[in-house]
Amino acid sequence: MKIDQNIKIAVDAIVFGYTENKLNVLLIKQKYGILKNQWALVGGFVKDKESLNDAVNRELQEESGIKVNYLEQLYTFGDNIVRDPRFRVVSVAYFALVNSTKLVLKADSDAEDAKWFSINELPNLAFDHQSILETARNRLQSKLTYQPIGFDLLPKEFLFSELENLYCTILEKEIDRRNFRKKILSFGIVEETEKFGNKIKGRPAKLYRFNKLKYNQLVDNGFLFDINFA
Amino acid sequence: MKIDQNIKIAVDAIVFGYTENKLNVLLIKQKYGILKNQWALVGGFVKDKESLNDAVNRELQEESGIKVNYLEQLYTFGDNIVRDPRFRVVSVAYFALVNSTKLVLKADSDAEDAKWFSINELPNLAFDHQSILETARNRLQSKLTYQPIGFDLLPKEFLFSELENLYCTILEKEIDRRNFRKKILSFGIVEETEKFGNKIKGRPAKLYRFNKLKYNQLVDNGFLFDINFA
DNA sequence: ACAAAAGTGTTAATCTTACACCCATGT
Protein backbone atom coordinates (compact mmCIF):
# COMPACT_ATOMS: atom_id res chain seq x y z
CA MET A 1 0.00 0.00 0.00
CA LYS A 2 1.45 3.29 -1.11
CA ILE A 3 0.45 6.43 0.72
CA ASP A 4 0.70 9.66 -1.19
CA GLN A 5 0.88 12.25 1.50
CA ASN A 6 3.02 15.33 1.76
CA ILE A 7 2.56 16.74 5.22
CA LYS A 8 5.39 17.51 7.62
CA ILE A 9 5.31 16.99 11.35
CA ALA A 10 6.79 19.48 13.75
CA VAL A 11 6.86 19.79 17.50
CA ASP A 12 6.57 23.07 19.36
CA ALA A 13 7.06 23.73 23.04
CA ILE A 14 5.42 26.36 25.16
CA VAL A 15 7.85 26.85 28.00
CA PHE A 16 6.51 28.72 31.00
CA GLY A 17 8.65 30.31 33.66
CA TYR A 18 7.83 32.38 36.69
CA THR A 19 9.97 35.19 38.04
CA GLU A 20 9.26 38.27 40.09
CA ASN A 21 5.56 37.55 40.28
CA LYS A 22 5.24 37.36 36.52
CA LEU A 23 4.38 34.47 34.25
CA ASN A 24 6.83 34.28 31.37
CA VAL A 25 7.13 32.39 28.10
CA LEU A 26 10.28 31.42 26.35
CA LEU A 27 10.50 32.66 22.75
CA ILE A 28 13.08 32.26 20.04
CA LYS A 29 13.99 34.73 17.36
CA GLN A 30 14.07 32.94 14.04
CA LYS A 31 17.48 32.92 12.38
CA TYR A 32 16.62 31.72 8.91
CA GLY A 33 13.87 31.63 6.35
CA ILE A 34 11.11 34.00 5.41
CA LEU A 35 10.24 34.35 9.07
CA LYS A 36 13.70 35.56 9.96
CA ASN A 37 13.68 37.87 12.97
CA GLN A 38 10.18 36.93 14.01
CA TRP A 39 9.64 35.58 17.50
CA ALA A 40 8.33 32.02 17.76
CA LEU A 41 7.94 29.13 20.16
CA VAL A 42 10.74 26.64 20.54
CA GLY A 43 10.20 23.96 17.93
CA GLY A 44 11.19 22.19 14.77
CA PHE A 45 10.67 19.19 12.56
CA VAL A 46 10.60 15.65 13.81
CA LYS A 47 13.25 13.31 12.51
CA ASP A 48 12.31 10.02 10.89
CA LYS A 49 13.74 7.82 13.62
CA GLU A 50 12.90 9.98 16.57
CA SER A 51 9.92 9.79 18.90
CA LEU A 52 7.86 12.94 19.35
CA ASN A 53 9.12 13.17 22.89
CA ASP A 54 12.73 12.97 21.82
CA ALA A 55 12.06 15.61 19.22
CA VAL A 56 10.78 18.18 21.72
CA ASN A 57 13.59 17.45 24.11
CA ARG A 58 16.13 17.84 21.35
CA GLU A 59 14.64 21.14 20.24
CA LEU A 60 14.57 22.41 23.80
CA GLN A 61 18.19 21.47 24.15
CA GLU A 62 19.30 22.86 20.82
CA GLU A 63 17.42 26.11 20.92
CA SER A 64 17.60 27.05 24.55
CA GLY A 65 19.76 24.62 26.52
CA ILE A 66 16.99 24.53 29.06
CA LYS A 67 16.13 21.68 31.39
CA VAL A 68 12.41 21.52 32.06
CA ASN A 69 10.73 20.27 35.23
CA TYR A 70 7.51 19.28 33.57
CA LEU A 71 6.61 18.32 30.04
CA GLU A 72 3.38 17.04 28.60
CA GLN A 73 1.70 16.91 25.26
CA LEU A 74 -0.75 19.76 24.85
CA TYR A 75 -2.58 19.56 21.57
CA THR A 76 -1.96 18.87 17.91
CA PHE A 77 -2.56 21.79 15.61
CA GLY A 78 -3.43 20.60 12.16
CA ASP A 79 -6.74 22.13 11.22
CA ASN A 80 -5.37 25.26 9.65
CA ILE A 81 -3.77 23.79 6.55
CA VAL A 82 -1.92 26.98 5.71
CA ARG A 83 -0.55 27.75 9.15
CA ASP A 84 2.96 27.56 7.77
CA PRO A 85 3.25 29.51 4.51
CA ARG A 86 5.92 27.18 3.07
CA PHE A 87 4.07 23.86 3.08
CA ARG A 88 1.58 22.00 5.17
CA VAL A 89 2.77 21.37 8.68
CA VAL A 90 1.00 19.61 11.52
CA SER A 91 2.41 20.68 14.84
CA VAL A 92 2.31 18.65 18.01
CA ALA A 93 2.51 21.19 20.78
CA TYR A 94 4.01 20.45 24.18
CA PHE A 95 3.57 22.27 27.42
CA ALA A 96 6.62 22.75 29.64
CA LEU A 97 7.32 24.24 33.03
CA VAL A 98 10.69 25.34 34.24
CA ASN A 99 12.19 26.96 37.27
CA SER A 100 13.58 30.00 35.58
CA THR A 101 15.05 31.74 38.60
CA LYS A 102 18.59 30.55 38.06
CA LEU A 103 18.37 29.68 34.44
CA VAL A 104 20.90 30.64 31.80
CA LEU A 105 19.62 30.59 28.29
CA LYS A 106 21.82 29.85 25.37
CA ALA A 107 21.05 30.90 21.86
CA ASP A 108 22.09 28.04 19.70
CA SER A 109 22.03 26.68 16.16
CA ASP A 110 18.59 27.41 14.78
CA ALA A 111 17.83 30.48 16.77
CA GLU A 112 19.42 33.85 16.92
CA ASP A 113 18.18 34.65 20.33
CA ALA A 114 16.21 33.04 23.14
CA LYS A 115 14.40 35.27 25.58
CA TRP A 116 11.77 35.32 28.30
CA PHE A 117 8.68 37.43 27.68
CA SER A 118 6.08 38.32 30.22
CA ILE A 119 2.77 36.82 29.16
CA ASN A 120 1.33 40.31 29.21
CA GLU A 121 3.94 41.87 26.95
CA LEU A 122 4.24 39.51 24.03
CA PRO A 123 5.61 40.47 20.63
CA ASN A 124 3.89 39.38 17.45
CA LEU A 125 4.43 35.69 16.97
CA ALA A 126 5.15 33.61 13.88
CA PHE A 127 2.67 31.11 12.40
CA ASP A 128 -0.33 30.42 14.66
CA HIS A 129 1.83 30.49 17.74
CA GLN A 130 -0.35 33.11 19.35
CA SER A 131 -3.27 30.74 19.48
CA ILE A 132 -1.13 27.81 20.60
CA LEU A 133 0.01 29.98 23.45
CA GLU A 134 -3.56 30.75 24.42
CA THR A 135 -4.31 27.04 24.56
CA ALA A 136 -1.27 26.47 26.72
CA ARG A 137 -2.23 29.22 29.07
CA ASN A 138 -5.68 27.77 29.53
CA ARG A 139 -4.17 24.38 30.26
CA LEU A 140 -1.84 25.90 32.81
CA GLN A 141 -4.70 27.67 34.54
CA SER A 142 -6.92 24.65 34.77
CA LYS A 143 -4.20 22.17 35.59
CA LEU A 144 -2.89 24.35 38.39
CA THR A 145 -6.07 23.66 40.31
CA TYR A 146 -5.98 19.88 40.14
CA GLN A 147 -2.31 18.95 39.82
CA PRO A 148 0.63 20.14 41.90
CA ILE A 149 2.42 21.64 38.92
CA GLY A 150 2.93 25.06 40.46
CA PHE A 151 5.97 23.66 42.24
CA ASP A 152 7.63 23.01 38.89
CA LEU A 153 7.74 26.75 38.31
CA LEU A 154 9.44 27.47 41.63
CA PRO A 155 12.87 26.69 43.03
CA LYS A 156 13.17 23.53 45.14
CA GLU A 157 12.81 25.64 48.26
CA PHE A 158 10.39 28.50 48.18
CA LEU A 159 8.48 30.91 50.34
CA PHE A 160 4.83 30.34 51.01
CA SER A 161 4.17 33.83 49.75
CA GLU A 162 5.80 32.93 46.43
CA LEU A 163 3.54 29.93 46.03
CA GLU A 164 0.52 31.97 46.94
CA ASN A 165 1.52 34.70 44.54
CA LEU A 166 2.02 32.22 41.76
CA TYR A 167 -1.53 31.00 42.19
CA CYS A 168 -2.91 34.53 42.29
CA THR A 169 -0.98 35.59 39.22
CA ILE A 170 -1.73 32.60 37.03
CA LEU A 171 -5.36 32.21 38.05
CA GLU A 172 -5.87 35.97 38.04
CA LYS A 173 -7.73 35.80 41.31
CA GLU A 174 -7.49 37.14 44.82
CA ILE A 175 -6.83 34.36 47.29
CA ASP A 176 -7.28 34.46 51.06
CA ARG A 177 -3.80 33.98 52.48
CA ARG A 178 -4.92 32.04 55.54
CA ASN A 179 -7.25 29.70 53.73
CA PHE A 180 -4.69 29.04 51.04
CA ARG A 181 -1.98 28.10 53.52
CA LYS A 182 -4.37 25.97 55.55
CA LYS A 183 -5.49 24.08 52.46
CA ILE A 184 -2.02 23.45 51.08
CA LEU A 185 -0.64 22.38 54.44
CA SER A 186 -3.62 20.10 55.07
CA PHE A 187 -2.51 17.98 52.10
CA GLY A 188 0.73 17.15 53.87
CA ILE A 189 2.80 17.41 50.70
CA VAL A 190 4.56 20.68 51.47
CA GLU A 191 6.99 20.72 54.33
CA GLU A 192 8.77 23.39 56.26
CA THR A 193 12.58 23.52 56.09
CA GLU A 194 14.90 24.96 58.73
CA LYS A 195 16.06 27.69 56.38
CA PHE A 196 14.83 31.19 55.86
CA GLY A 197 14.52 33.14 52.66
CA ASN A 198 16.57 36.27 52.28
CA LYS A 199 13.90 38.88 52.31
CA ILE A 200 14.95 42.44 52.86
CA LYS A 201 11.83 43.73 54.47
CA GLY A 202 9.53 42.38 57.12
CA ARG A 203 9.62 39.30 59.27
CA PRO A 204 11.88 36.55 57.93
CA ALA A 205 9.98 33.82 56.12
CA LYS A 206 10.62 30.10 56.27
CA LEU A 207 11.44 28.17 53.13
CA TYR A 208 9.18 25.28 52.21
CA ARG A 209 9.71 22.22 50.06
CA PHE A 210 7.34 20.11 47.95
CA ASN A 211 7.59 16.44 48.88
CA LYS A 212 6.94 14.69 45.59
CA LEU A 213 7.49 11.23 47.01
CA LYS A 214 4.82 11.81 49.63
CA TYR A 215 2.51 13.18 46.97
CA ASN A 216 2.92 10.06 44.84
CA GLN A 217 2.23 7.84 47.81
CA LEU A 218 -0.93 9.75 48.61
CA VAL A 219 -2.07 9.58 45.00
CA ASP A 220 -1.67 5.81 45.10
CA ASN A 221 -4.08 5.82 48.03
CA GLY A 222 -6.64 7.83 46.13
CA PHE A 223 -5.66 11.34 47.12
CA LEU A 224 -6.69 14.13 44.79
CA PHE A 225 -4.90 17.45 44.81
CA ASP A 226 -7.51 20.14 44.43
CA ILE A 227 -7.63 23.87 45.02
CA ASN A 228 -10.95 25.54 44.36
CA PHE A 229 -11.66 29.15 44.96
CA ALA A 230 -14.69 31.32 44.59
CA MET B 1 14.42 25.14 3.04
CA LYS B 2 13.92 21.50 2.17
CA ILE B 3 12.68 19.13 4.82
CA ASP B 4 13.58 15.51 4.41
CA GLN B 5 11.00 13.74 6.46
CA ASN B 6 9.13 10.58 5.71
CA ILE B 7 6.45 10.20 8.35
CA LYS B 8 2.77 9.73 7.62
CA ILE B 9 -0.08 11.25 9.57
CA ALA B 10 -3.21 9.30 10.37
CA VAL B 11 -6.28 10.00 12.45
CA ASP B 12 -8.04 7.41 14.56
CA ALA B 13 -11.34 7.69 16.35
CA ILE B 14 -12.41 5.97 19.51
CA VAL B 15 -16.17 5.93 19.27
CA PHE B 16 -18.03 5.13 22.46
CA GLY B 17 -21.63 4.05 22.64
CA TYR B 18 -23.84 3.00 25.49
CA THR B 19 -26.57 0.38 25.27
CA GLU B 20 -28.21 -1.90 27.78
CA ASN B 21 -26.05 -0.66 30.63
CA LYS B 22 -22.85 -1.46 28.77
CA LEU B 23 -20.14 0.81 27.45
CA ASN B 24 -19.28 -0.10 23.89
CA VAL B 25 -16.60 0.78 21.37
CA LEU B 26 -16.94 0.80 17.64
CA LEU B 27 -14.39 -1.37 15.84
CA ILE B 28 -13.72 -2.06 12.21
CA LYS B 29 -12.46 -5.26 10.68
CA GLN B 30 -9.62 -4.45 8.30
CA LYS B 31 -10.32 -5.33 4.70
CA TYR B 32 -6.87 -5.02 3.17
CA GLY B 33 -3.20 -5.22 3.96
CA ILE B 34 -1.16 -7.35 6.24
CA LEU B 35 -3.61 -6.62 9.03
CA LYS B 36 -6.52 -8.00 7.07
CA ASN B 37 -9.23 -9.39 9.34
CA GLN B 38 -7.85 -7.74 12.45
CA TRP B 39 -10.09 -5.44 14.44
CA ALA B 40 -9.05 -1.81 14.66
CA LEU B 41 -10.32 1.65 15.51
CA VAL B 42 -11.95 3.74 12.84
CA GLY B 43 -9.18 5.67 11.13
CA GLY B 44 -7.00 6.38 8.15
CA PHE B 45 -4.51 8.72 6.56
CA VAL B 46 -4.98 12.44 6.35
CA LYS B 47 -5.19 13.97 2.90
CA ASP B 48 -2.90 16.81 1.92
CA LYS B 49 -5.61 19.44 1.67
CA GLU B 50 -7.77 18.27 4.52
CA SER B 51 -7.82 19.48 8.12
CA LEU B 52 -7.38 16.89 10.84
CA ASN B 53 -10.97 17.44 11.82
CA ASP B 54 -12.23 16.86 8.31
CA ALA B 55 -10.14 13.73 8.13
CA VAL B 56 -11.72 12.11 11.19
CA ASN B 57 -15.18 13.06 10.10
CA ARG B 58 -14.55 11.62 6.66
CA GLU B 59 -13.24 8.37 8.12
CA LEU B 60 -16.19 8.12 10.46
CA GLN B 61 -18.49 8.62 7.51
CA GLU B 62 -16.69 6.25 5.18
CA GLU B 63 -16.12 3.42 7.60
CA SER B 64 -19.23 3.49 9.69
CA GLY B 65 -21.73 6.04 8.41
CA ILE B 66 -22.11 7.19 11.98
CA LYS B 67 -23.06 10.64 13.17
CA VAL B 68 -21.38 11.47 16.46
CA ASN B 69 -22.71 13.75 19.19
CA TYR B 70 -19.36 14.69 20.58
CA LEU B 71 -15.88 14.78 19.11
CA GLU B 72 -12.64 16.05 20.53
CA GLN B 73 -8.97 15.51 20.00
CA LEU B 74 -7.61 13.00 22.49
CA TYR B 75 -3.88 12.58 22.10
CA THR B 76 -1.26 12.19 19.42
CA PHE B 77 0.53 8.88 19.41
CA GLY B 78 3.95 9.20 17.92
CA ASP B 79 6.45 7.94 20.45
CA ASN B 80 6.44 4.35 19.32
CA ILE B 81 8.15 4.71 15.98
CA VAL B 82 7.29 1.20 14.86
CA ARG B 83 3.64 1.20 15.89
CA ASP B 84 2.68 0.51 12.31
CA PRO B 85 4.84 -2.27 10.82
CA ARG B 86 4.72 -0.79 7.32
CA PHE B 87 6.29 2.64 7.89
CA ARG B 88 6.34 5.32 10.50
CA VAL B 89 2.93 6.71 11.31
CA VAL B 90 1.98 9.36 13.78
CA SER B 91 -1.65 9.04 14.76
CA VAL B 92 -3.82 11.85 16.02
CA ALA B 93 -6.50 10.13 18.06
CA TYR B 94 -10.00 11.53 18.52
CA PHE B 95 -12.53 10.73 21.12
CA ALA B 96 -16.18 10.45 20.06
CA LEU B 97 -19.50 9.84 21.75
CA VAL B 98 -22.61 8.66 20.03
CA ASN B 99 -26.12 7.74 20.92
CA SER B 100 -26.03 4.19 19.70
CA THR B 101 -29.54 3.16 20.63
CA LYS B 102 -31.05 3.66 17.22
CA LEU B 103 -27.91 3.55 15.17
CA VAL B 104 -27.46 1.61 11.97
CA LEU B 105 -23.88 0.86 11.05
CA LYS B 106 -22.78 0.49 7.50
CA ALA B 107 -19.68 -1.35 6.48
CA ASP B 108 -18.19 0.67 3.71
CA SER B 109 -15.16 1.01 1.46
CA ASP B 110 -12.12 0.42 3.64
CA ALA B 111 -13.67 -1.87 6.16
CA GLU B 112 -15.19 -5.26 5.89
CA ASP B 113 -17.27 -4.97 8.96
CA ALA B 114 -18.13 -2.41 11.62
CA LYS B 115 -19.30 -3.63 14.98
CA TRP B 116 -19.91 -2.61 18.57
CA PHE B 117 -17.90 -4.35 21.25
CA SER B 118 -18.49 -4.16 24.93
CA ILE B 119 -15.49 -2.58 26.57
CA ASN B 120 -15.15 -5.70 28.68
CA GLU B 121 -15.12 -8.14 25.78
CA LEU B 122 -12.65 -6.73 23.32
CA PRO B 123 -10.91 -8.75 20.64
CA ASN B 124 -7.19 -8.30 19.97
CA LEU B 125 -6.62 -4.99 18.31
CA ALA B 126 -4.32 -3.93 15.49
CA PHE B 127 -1.32 -1.61 16.01
CA ASP B 128 -1.23 0.04 19.43
CA HIS B 129 -4.98 0.51 19.41
CA GLN B 130 -5.32 -1.25 22.72
CA SER B 131 -3.36 1.44 24.49
CA ILE B 132 -5.11 4.24 22.61
CA LEU B 133 -8.36 2.78 23.83
CA GLU B 134 -7.12 2.80 27.41
CA THR B 135 -6.26 6.47 27.10
CA ALA B 136 -9.71 7.19 25.71
CA ARG B 137 -11.38 5.30 28.48
CA ASN B 138 -9.50 7.28 31.09
CA ARG B 139 -10.50 10.49 29.38
CA LEU B 140 -14.11 9.42 29.34
CA GLN B 141 -14.05 8.59 33.03
CA SER B 142 -12.49 11.82 34.11
CA LYS B 143 -14.41 14.04 31.74
CA LEU B 144 -17.71 12.55 32.80
CA THR B 145 -17.25 14.14 36.21
CA TYR B 146 -16.65 17.69 35.04
CA GLN B 147 -18.42 17.99 31.70
CA PRO B 148 -21.98 17.03 30.82
CA ILE B 149 -20.89 14.56 28.16
CA GLY B 150 -22.89 11.65 29.50
CA PHE B 151 -25.91 13.05 27.70
CA ASP B 152 -24.15 12.54 24.38
CA LEU B 153 -24.28 8.81 24.97
CA LEU B 154 -28.02 8.80 25.61
CA PRO B 155 -31.05 9.46 23.45
CA LYS B 156 -32.46 12.99 23.53
CA GLU B 157 -35.01 11.88 26.07
CA PHE B 158 -33.93 9.44 28.70
CA LEU B 159 -34.87 7.98 32.05
CA PHE B 160 -33.13 9.17 35.16
CA SER B 161 -32.24 5.61 35.90
CA GLU B 162 -30.44 5.36 32.57
CA LEU B 163 -28.35 8.41 33.34
CA GLU B 164 -27.57 7.10 36.77
CA ASN B 165 -26.64 3.73 35.40
CA LEU B 166 -24.40 5.27 32.82
CA TYR B 167 -22.45 7.01 35.56
CA CYS B 168 -22.22 3.87 37.64
CA THR B 169 -21.07 1.79 34.71
CA ILE B 170 -18.46 4.16 33.32
CA LEU B 171 -17.07 5.28 36.65
CA GLU B 172 -17.27 1.76 38.05
CA LYS B 173 -18.76 3.03 41.28
CA GLU B 174 -21.87 2.67 43.35
CA ILE B 175 -23.84 5.89 43.44
CA ASP B 176 -26.58 6.86 45.88
CA ARG B 177 -29.70 7.22 43.78
CA ARG B 178 -31.19 10.06 45.82
CA ASN B 179 -28.04 12.11 46.05
CA PHE B 180 -27.34 11.68 42.36
CA ARG B 181 -30.76 12.89 41.33
CA LYS B 182 -30.65 15.76 43.78
CA LYS B 183 -27.29 16.90 42.48
CA ILE B 184 -28.15 16.68 38.80
CA LEU B 185 -31.49 18.42 39.25
CA SER B 186 -29.90 21.15 41.35
CA PHE B 187 -27.90 22.24 38.31
CA GLY B 188 -31.10 23.07 36.48
CA ILE B 189 -29.85 21.71 33.18
CA VAL B 190 -31.97 18.58 33.06
CA GLU B 191 -35.68 18.97 32.69
CA GLU B 192 -38.64 16.72 33.05
CA THR B 193 -40.79 16.06 29.97
CA GLU B 194 -44.45 15.08 29.95
CA LYS B 195 -43.68 11.70 28.47
CA PHE B 196 -43.03 8.39 30.08
CA GLY B 197 -40.60 5.70 29.08
CA ASN B 198 -41.98 2.35 28.05
CA LYS B 199 -40.78 0.24 30.89
CA ILE B 200 -42.36 -3.14 31.32
CA LYS B 201 -41.99 -3.50 35.03
CA GLY B 202 -42.55 -1.21 37.95
CA ARG B 203 -43.84 2.32 38.24
CA PRO B 204 -43.71 4.27 34.96
CA ALA B 205 -40.73 6.58 34.75
CA LYS B 206 -40.70 10.09 33.36
CA LEU B 207 -38.43 10.96 30.49
CA TYR B 208 -35.94 13.78 31.01
CA ARG B 209 -34.12 16.04 28.61
CA PHE B 210 -30.75 17.80 28.78
CA ASN B 211 -31.11 21.52 28.12
CA LYS B 212 -27.88 22.38 26.37
CA LEU B 213 -28.86 25.99 25.81
CA LYS B 214 -29.44 26.49 29.50
CA TYR B 215 -26.14 24.79 30.25
CA ASN B 216 -24.26 27.13 27.94
CA GLN B 217 -25.90 30.14 29.53
CA LEU B 218 -24.93 28.94 32.99
CA VAL B 219 -21.37 28.30 31.86
CA ASP B 220 -21.17 31.87 30.61
CA ASN B 221 -22.05 32.95 34.12
CA GLY B 222 -19.31 30.87 35.65
CA PHE B 223 -21.17 27.63 36.32
CA LEU B 224 -19.09 24.50 36.61
CA PHE B 225 -20.65 21.10 36.08
CA ASP B 226 -19.17 18.78 38.65
CA ILE B 227 -20.08 15.39 40.06
CA ASN B 228 -17.83 14.08 42.79
CA PHE B 229 -18.41 10.88 44.64
CA ALA B 230 -16.58 9.13 47.40
C1' DA C 1 8.50 53.29 67.23
C1' DC C 2 7.25 52.27 62.78
C1' DA C 3 7.02 49.91 58.42
C1' DA C 4 6.71 45.59 56.19
C1' DA C 5 5.63 41.04 55.46
C1' DA C 6 4.88 36.44 58.16
C1' DG C 7 2.23 33.75 60.81
C1' DT C 8 -2.00 32.17 63.01
C1' DG C 9 -8.01 30.56 64.69
C1' DT C 10 -12.80 30.87 64.92
C1' DT C 11 -17.38 30.97 63.38
C1' DA C 12 -21.24 30.79 60.17
C1' DA C 13 -22.72 28.98 56.01
C1' DT C 14 -22.68 25.61 52.60
C1' DC C 15 -22.18 21.21 50.74
C1' DT C 16 -21.83 16.28 51.19
C1' DT C 17 -23.03 11.97 52.94
C1' DA C 18 -25.70 8.38 54.72
C1' DC C 19 -29.81 6.36 55.01
C1' DA C 20 -35.43 3.95 54.27
C1' DC C 21 -40.00 4.34 53.11
C1' DC C 22 -44.06 5.13 50.09
C1' DC C 23 -45.80 5.26 45.12
C1' DA C 24 -47.58 3.74 40.62
C1' DT C 25 -47.95 0.31 37.60
C1' DG C 26 -48.46 -4.75 35.53
C1' DT C 27 -49.40 -9.41 36.59
Add this chain to the structure above:
DNA sequence: ACATGGGTGTAAGATTAACACTTTTGT
Protein backbone atom coordinates in the same frame (compact mmCIF):
# COMPACT_ATOMS: atom_id res chain seq x y z
C1' DA D 1 -51.72 -8.72 46.88
C1' DC D 2 -47.21 -8.79 45.32
C1' DA D 3 -43.23 -7.74 42.61
C1' DT D 4 -40.73 -4.17 40.37
C1' DG D 5 -38.52 -0.12 39.77
C1' DG D 6 -39.68 5.20 40.52
C1' DG D 7 -39.75 8.92 43.43
C1' DT D 8 -38.79 11.56 47.65
C1' DG D 9 -36.52 14.20 52.77
C1' DT D 10 -33.79 14.79 56.74
C1' DA D 11 -30.12 15.09 59.93
C1' DA D 12 -25.13 14.68 61.08
C1' DG D 13 -20.70 15.59 59.48
C1' DA D 14 -17.29 17.79 56.62
C1' DT D 15 -15.71 21.52 54.00
C1' DT D 16 -15.39 26.17 52.65
C1' DA D 17 -15.56 31.14 53.21
C1' DA D 18 -15.10 35.20 55.55
C1' DC D 19 -12.66 37.78 58.51
C1' DA D 20 -8.16 40.76 61.83
C1' DC D 21 -4.73 40.74 65.02
C1' DT D 22 -0.01 39.50 66.71
C1' DT D 23 4.94 38.45 65.55
C1' DT D 24 9.50 39.25 63.86
C1' DT D 25 12.70 41.66 61.69
C1' DG D 26 15.24 46.07 59.60
C1' DT D 27 15.52 50.94 59.68
